[in-house]
Amino acid sequence: MKSNQDISQGKGTVLTAIIVLFAALLVVYLSGRSYRSMLNPPAGVDMVKPQAGFKQKMLSDYFEGIKDTPADTPVYVQEGKEKGGTVLLLGGTHANEPAAMVAGVVVLENARVEKGRLIVIPFNNPMGREHTTAQEGHPKTFTIAQKKGKGRVFRYGSRGSNPIHEWPNPDIYVHPASGQKLAGSERSNLNRCYPGRPDGHITEKLAYAIIQLIKKEKVDLAFDLHEASPEYPVVNAIVAHERAMELAAMVMMELEASGVPMRLEPSPARLRGLSHREWGDSTETLAILMETANPSQGRFRGKTDERLVLTGEDKAYKKAAALGHLYIPYKGSQTIDLRVARHVFAVKTFMEMLEFVKPDKGVIVQGLPDFQEMLDRKTGAFLAGVEG
Numbered sequence: 001m002k003s004n005q006d007i008s009q010g011k012g013t014v015l016t017a018i019i020v021l022f023a024a025l026l027v028v029y030l031s032g033r034s035y036r037s038m039l040n041p042p043a044g045v046d047m048v049k050p051q052a053g054f055k056q057k058m059l060s061d062y063f064e065g066i067k068d069t070p071a072d073t074p075v076y077v078q079e080g081k082e083k084g085g086t087v088l089l090l091g092g093t094h095a096n097e098p099a100a101m102v103a104g105v106v107v108l109e110n111a112r113v114e115k116g117r118l119i120v121i122p123f124n125n126p127m128g129r130e131h132t133t134a135q136e137g138h139p140k141t142f143t144i145a146q147k148k149g150k151g152r153v154f155r156y157g158s159r160g161s162n163p164i165h166e167w168p169n170p171d172i173y174v175h176p177a178s179g180q181k182l183a184g185s186e187r188s189n190l191n192r193c194y195p196g197r198p199d200g201h202i203t204e205k206l207a208y209a210i211i212q213l214i215k216k217e218k219v220d221l222a223f224d225l226h227e228a229s230p231e232y233p234v235v236n237a238i239v240a241h242e243r244a245m246e247l248a249a250m251v252m253m254e255l256e257a258s259g260v261p262m263r264l265e266p267s268p269a270r271l272r273g274l275s276h277r278e279w280g281d282s283t284e285t286l287a288i289l290m291e292t293a294n295p296s297q298g299r300f301r302g303k304t305d306e307r308l309v310l311t312g313e314d315k316a317y318k319k320a321a322a323l324g325h326l327y328i329p330y331k332g333s334q335t336i337d338l339r340v341a342r343h344v345f346a347v348k349t350f351m352e353m354l355e356f357v358k359p360d361k362g363v364i365v366q367g368l369p370d371f372q373e374m375l376d377r378k379t380g381a382f383l384a385g386v387e388g
């Protein structure tokens, strides 16, 4: 027989269980709502206003296999009056590298092509924009301020594709073209999946579509823009495929002379799956990857918020710089304006010098700002305004 004490204890346990259950449901509801807000951002977030002359296509126009999938993304093409070469610019490989994406948008909104063609894909892994990386505390959006209006709001996403499209990742990702073994999560990383597979997983299909675009459009020079932690050796750097080395070396000297020093790294032949290796090996293009340094991605950082994304100001990074642990000059900040300016100016310089290595494939693009001009007027001045 149960005593009165047993019965009251049992009631207490049931009550506790109900409270815990409702608390758990509340956490699930709130985190689910937060997650969904990244999937369907409010109007105006990630908006672009391409310069007149750009025509919009879709990446699936180059590979049907991604049509009506979350991997499909707009491709903007502008053709000059004079015939010349073709340049491709990708800004959104890793959605947690904001200056790379914003640089792509600045080029898209300012470029006036006079000779040759310019193709821009600002959000080339849209699946990386639908979520933030777990346990990193990154903000969901950041705003580039403008003199008038609310400024331009973009999502701060993740390095990999959203797990709801690329799940479950294997324990080990075997790169199909080479047999190279990588951590399983790298199958969600577009910049480990090249040259991709038409019948592969969705990020591999996306990589395949980009390779098809490079081939079909006969792209002469292709950029993959990135950012990395300031403590990673390859920052303020150009990584070039061996066929692109001569051009990259000329550009590096030109940048140095303009007060924008850059490291130049050869694309390692055995590091497979990356754009600078596989684009160069699978297509005729001159493949270039560029990196700026983003403290909000780094491991030394403290509070991770929108301010850090925009200013790069962090006490721990100041100490790390004093101790010689960083690969950039760091005097307490690394603003997004500086990082975007580096990318845009380097892309502009590459395009200006392309005809020295491919004489009949020159590309002339007007409207892109110079380095100092971008620093003086700040990024918002080079983005179209929004109402309100």
Ligand SMILES: [Zn+2]
Residues within 6 Å of the ligand: 093, 094, 097, 225, 226, 227, 228
């Ligand atoms: Zn990256």
